[in-house]
Amino acid sequence: xxxxxxxxxxxxxxxxxxxxxxxxxxxxxxxxxxxxxxxxxxxxxxxxxxxxxxxxxxxxxxxxxxxxxxxxxxxxxxxxxxxxxxxxxxxxxxxxxxxxxxxxxxxxxxxxxxxxxxxxxxxxxxxxxxxxxxxxxxxxxxxxxxxxxxxxxxxxxxxxxxxxxxxxxxxxxxxxxxxxxxxxxxxxxxxxxxxxxxxxxxxxxxxxxxxxxxxxxxxxxxxxxxxxxxxxxxxxxxxxxxxxxxxxxxxxxxxxxxxxxxxxxxxxxxxxxxxxxxxxxxxxxxxxxxxxxxxxxxxxxxxxxxxxxxxxxxxxxxxxxxxxxxxxxxxxxxxxxxxxxxxxxxxxxxxxxxxxxxxxxxxxxxxxxxxxxxxxxxxxxxxxxxxxxxxxxxxxxxxxxxxxxxxxxxxxxxxxxxxxxxxxxxxxxxxxxxxxxxxxxxxxxxxxxxxxxxxxxxxx
Numbered sequence: 503x504x505x506x507x508x509x510x511x512x513x514x515x516x517x518x519x520x521x522x523x524x525x526x527x528x529x530x531x532x533x534x535x536x537x538x539x540x541x542x543x544x545x546x547x548x549x550x551x552x553x554x555x556x557x558x559x560x561x562x563x564x565x566x567x568x569x570x571x572x573x574x575x576x577x578x579x580x581x582x583x584x585x586x587x588x589x590x591x592x593x594x595x596x597x598x599x600x601x602x603x604x605x606x607x608x609x610x611x612x613x614x615x616x617x618x619x620x621x622x623x624x625x626x627x628x629x630x631x632x633x634x635x636x637x638x639x640x641x642x643x644x645x646x647x648x649x650x651x652x653x654x655x656x657x658x659x660x661x662x663x664x665x666x667x668x669x670x671x672x673x674x675x676x677x678x679x680x681x682x683x684x685x686x687x688x689x690x691x692x693x694x695x696x697x698x699x700x701x702x703x704x705x706x707x708x709x710x711x712x713x714x715x716x717x718x719x720x721x722x723x724x725x726x727x728x729x730x731x732x733x734x735x736x737x738x739x740x741x742x743x744x745x746x747x748x749x750x751x752x753x754x755x756x757x758x759x760x761x762x763x764x765x766x767x768x769x770x771x772x773x774x775x776x777x778x779x780x781x782x783x784x785x786x787x788x789x790x791x792x793x794x795x796x797x798x799x800x801x802x803x804x805x806x807x808x809x810x811x812x813x814x815x816x817x818x819x820x821x822x823x824x825x826x827x828x829x830x831x832x833x834x835x836x837x838x839x840x841x842x843x844x845x846x847x848x849x850x851x852x853x854x855x856x857x858x859x860x861x862x863x864x865x866x867x868x869x870x871x872x873x874x875x876x877x878x879x880x881x882x883x884x885x886x887x888x889x890x891x892x893x894x895x896x897x898x899x900x901x902x903x904x905x906x907x908x909x910x911x912x913x914x915x916x917x918x919x920x921x922x923x924x925x926x927x928x929x930x931x932x933x934x935x936x937x938x939x940x941x942x943x944x945x946x947x948x949x950x951x952x953x954x955x956x957x958x959x960x961x962x
Contacts, residue, residue, distance in 0.1 A: 510536065510537060510583045510611075510753075510895055510896055510897045511536055511537045511580060511581060511582050511583065511595070511609075511610065511611040511612075511702070511895075512530065512533030512534070512535075512536030512537055512580070512581040512611065512701075512702045512703070512706075513533075513578070513579070513580050513609040513610070513611045513668060513669075513670050513700075513701070513702050514526055514529035514530055514533060514578065514579045514580075514609075514670075514699070514700070514701045514702070514706055515577070515578040515579070515609070515670040515672070515677050515679065515699065515700045515701075516529070516576070516577055516578075516677075516694065516697055516698070516699045517575075517576050517677040517697060517698045517699075517726040517730065518575050518576070518696075518697050518698070518726075518729065518730045519575055519577075519694065519695075519697040520575060522545055522572075522574060522575050522576055522577035523543055523545045523552075523569050523572030523573075523574075523577045524569055525577070525694065525699075525710055526543045526545075526572075526577040526578065526579040527543065527560065527564050527569060527579070528706075528709050528710050529579060529699070529701055529706040529709070529710060530543070530560045530579045530580070530581050530706075531560050531561065531709065532701075532703075532705050532706040532708070532709040532710075532755075533581050533701065533702055533703060533705070533706050534559060534560055534581055535755060536581055536583070536611070536702055536703075536753070537580075537581035537582045537583035538558075538559055538581070538583055539557065539558075539582050539583050540555065540556065540557050540558070540581075540582045540591065540593070540594035540595075541555070541556065541558075541559070541560045541563050541564075541579070541580065541581045541582070541594070542554060542555030542556070542563075542579065542580050542594050542595055542596050543555075543564070543572055543577055543578070543579040543580075543596070544572075544577065544578055544579075544596040544598055544607040544672060545572040545573060545574040545576060545577040546574045546575075546576045546577075546605075546607075546672055546673075546674055546675070547573045547574030547575070548574065548575075548576075548674055548675045549674070550605070550674075551598060551605050551607060551672075551674075552571055552572045552573050552574065553596070553598055553607075554568045554569075554571060554572055555591060555594040555595070555596075556591070556594070557590075557591055557594065560581060576672055576675070576676075576677055577672075578596055578607060578609050578670045578671075578672045578677065579596070579609065580594075580595035580596050580609040580610075582594060582595055583897065590633075592632055592633040593633045593634060593635045595608070595609050595610065595635075595637060596608060596609045596672070597609075597610075597633075597635070597637050597638060597641060599641050599645065601641070601644070601645035602645060603644060603645065603647075603652045603655060603673070604652075604673060604674055605673065605674055606641065606644065606645075606652070606671065606672070606673060607671065607672040608637060608640060608641055608669060608670070608671050608672075609669070609670045610635075610636075610637040610640065610667060610668070610669050611667070611668045611669075611687050611689075611702055611895060612665060612666035612667035612668055612682065612686060612687050612894065612895040613636065613665050613666050613667075613893060613894050613895040614636045614639065614640075614663050614664070614665040614666075614667060615664055615665035615893055615894075615955060615957050615958070616663060616664050616665065616957075616958045617636035617639045617663065617665070618636075619958045620639050620643070620662060620663065621636070621638075621639050624639070624642050624643075624646075629642050629646075639663070640659055640660070640663065640667075640669070643658070643659035643662055643663070644656055644658075644659045647659060652671075652673055652676070652678070653678065653723065653725055653735070656669075656671065656678065656680065656723070657723065657735075657737045660680065660682075660737070660738075661738075664955055664956075665682065665686075665893075665894060665955055666682055666684070666686035666687055666746075666894035666895045666955075667680070667681070667682045667686075667687075668680075668681050668682070668687050668688075668689040668702065668718070669681075670700055675727065676725065676726060676727045677698070677700075677726040678723060678724065678725050678726070679691065679700045679718050679723070679724040679726075680718075680722070680723045680724075680737070681717075681718045681719065681720055681721065681722055682720065682721070683720050683721040683738040683739075683740075683741050684720055684741060684742070684743055684744040684945075684954060684955065685717075685719075685720030685721075685743045685744065685745055685761075686744055686745065686746050686894045686895065686945060687702070687746060687749070687894075687895055688702060688703060688717065688745075688749055688754065688758075688760045688761060689701075689702065689717060689718040690702070690703060690704045690706075690707065690714055690716075690717055690718070690759075691714075691715050691716055691717065691718050691724060692704075692707050692712045692713050692714045692715045693712060693713055693715060694707075694710055694711060694712035694713075695711075696730060697730065698724075698726045698730060698732055699712050700718065700724070703754055703755060703758040703760065704758045704759045704760075705755045705757050705758045708757065714759065717761075717762075719736070720738075720740075720741075720743055721736055721737060721738035721739070721740065721741070722734060722735070722736055722737070723735045723736075723737045742942055742954070743942075743943060744942070744944065744945035744954040744955070745761040745943060745944050745945060746892075746894065746895075746896065746944070746945050747931065747932075747935055747937075747944040747945065747946050747949075748892065748896055748948060749761070749765070750763070750765055750768040750769070750772075750934075750935045751768075751769075751772065751856055751857070751884065751885045751931070751935075752793050752856040752857060752885075753896060756769060756795075756796050761935075761936070761943075761944075762936060763935065763936040766796055768934055768935045768936065769796035769797045769800070769856075769884070769934075770796050770797070770799060770800040770803075771800060771933070771934035771935075772797045772800060772884040772885070772926060772930075772931065772934040772935075773796065773797035773798060773799060773800020773801040773802075773803070773804065773854065773884055774800040774801070774803065774804040774934070775926055775927075775930035775931075775933065775934050776797065776800070776801055776854070776882055776883075776884050776924070776926045776930070777800070777801045777802075777803075777804035777805040777882075778804060778930075779924070779926060779927055779930055780882055780924025780925070780926070781805065782805075782852055782880045782882070782922060782924070783850065784807055784849075784850040784851065784852045784878070784880055785807070785808075785849040785850045785851070786807065786808055786809070786810045786812065786845065786846075786849050786850075786851055786852070787801055787802040787805070787807050787808065787809045787810070787852045787854060788809075788810055788811070788812035788813055788845075788846070788851050788852065788853055788854070788871070789809065789811070789813075789853075789854045789855075790813060790839070790853055790854065790855040790867065791811075791813060791814070791815035791839065792815060793855065793856040794853075794854045794855040794856055794884070797854050797855075797856065797884035798854035801852070801854050801882060801884075805852075807852065810842075810845045811842070811845075812841060812842050812845045812846045812851065812871070812874075813839045813840070813841055813842070813867075813871075814839065814840050814841075814842060815838060815839055816837060816838055816839075816840070835863060835866040835867060835870060836870065839867065839870075841870055841871055841873075841874035842874075843874040843875055846871060846874045846875055846876050847874065847875030847876070848875060848876075848877055849875075849876055849877060850876070850877050850878040850880070851871055851876045851877075851878065851879050851880065852880045852881075852882055853867065853868070853871065853879060853880070853881050853882070853920075854882050854883075854884065855881070855882075855883055855884070856883070856884050856885060857883060857884075857885055857888055858881075858883055858887075858888070858905065858906065858914065858918070859888060859898070859899065859903075859904060859905070860899065860903055860904070860905055861905040861914060861917050861918055864881060864918040864920075865917060865918040865919060868881065868918055868919050868920055869919065872919075878921045879919075879920055879921055880920060880921050880922045880923075880924075881915070881918060881920040881922070881923045881924070882923075882924050882925075883923075883924070883925045883926065884926050884931075885925065885926055885931050885949065886925050886926060886927065886928045886931060886949045887906030887911065887914075887925055887949070888904055888906055888907075888948050888949060889901075889904060889906050889907045889948070889949065889950075889951060890904070890907065890947055890948050890949075890950070890951040891904070891948070892947065892948050893947075893953065893957070894945065894947075894955070896948075898948060905917070911923055911924075911925065928946070928949060928950075931946075931949075932944065932946075942954075
């Protein structure tokens with residue numbers, strides 16, 4: 503069975519550039535926060551494909567030798583984070599196949615909610631899958647299509663699939679970008695010295711000096727061919743958009759421009775509204791790095807309470823580390839965050855974070871801040887309580903693991919041992935992220951339990 507919540511990823515593509523693979527490497531470097539499990543790049547010299555994939559971080563996989571092997575002026579790349587399926591190289595992307603349409607490579611960010619049902623049907627009809635990724639389903643459908651062109655085959659394949667997807671394809675001499683009709687995940691399009699580029703976030707453009715043109719529109723296919731010509735096709739009829747609001751609350755980098763607004767602006771506004779809605783008598787505001795920093799700045803600005811970086815993050819923690827059994831309590835939290843006791847001691851502290859998921863980390867942090875000498879510890883969260891999982895491509899645990907799905911704010915406050923706990927309201931979150939008229943511009947299923955794309959029976 504494929505893993506239902508696996509594609510929390512970053513994708514990048516560049517067309518007609520003399521150093522395509524190296525530019526793709528830099529783009530993936532900027533998108534590392536979207537996936538730390540594996541990464542890969544595929545390039546084309548218009549005759550053959552060159553593939554390099556590996557487990558781990560971008561900088562650990564690629565060096566001068568690997569980049570030298572990636573020849574050609576077209577390249578697409580991917581950073582992947584898996585939450586439930588196999589953490590093996592067979593699920594690393596880009597996925598590369600040879601079929602009736604020729605050589606085809608694909609990078610995917612999102613989650614296809616009916617992929618298991620389609621995969622079951624294909625397997626009964628004789629299809630063989632190499633990995634557990636739902637991305638393979640897309641390629642099987644394309645390979646089986648009898649449409650004359652790869653573009654038409656992609657359109658026919660995607661008409662059979664529902665959910666969230668940003669896709670970048672590469673053929674021998676083309677690059678094709680497609681976004682799902684509801685536009686769940688961000689997808690940027692621009693140019694680097696005349697060479698078209700696409701990426702999950704605009705922060706990748708900033709690193710390579712590319713100019714952001716616009717977003718790939720929901721339901722749009724962009725076809726890059728020839729000497730750099732761009733063709734736009736609207737391959738699905740217009741529907742109500744459902745942009746993932748969690749991209750603004752937490753997931754995207756604060757220096758990115760997502761869904762028509764700067765992420766930094768959204769997070770700063772989240773902090774401002776949080777301070778207005780959930781005021782507290784305190785001496786210092788301490789943001790929880792890194793995701794709570796910008797909201798903490800907004801909270802401090804609006805409340806007039808000085809901000810102090812009372813928690814310092816270790817940025818060099820790998821995916822795994824050897825943890826003592828009992829010799830050091832709360833080792834797992836302290837290896838990532840450490841309090842500045844001289845700032846905290848004797849103070850009434852407001853901790854600002856983007857969310858509370860299970861509650862266990864918040865509980866450990868509050869104990870750690872108290873042990874550093876805080877007189878009071880108040881927790882403020884820059885979004886509403888998270889009550890439902892995401893099925894559209896963001897890593898969230900099951901509903902029973904989300905503490906807010908079965909506990910009141912007062913019960914959560916007691917569990918995490920805070921002096922007080924306050925969440926931002928739903929309307930405040932929408933206003934901060936630019937949805938002033940609240941017309942359903944965003945997908946907010948993780949806060950409401952209302953999912954904008956229906957699930958097949960047995961998909962959940």
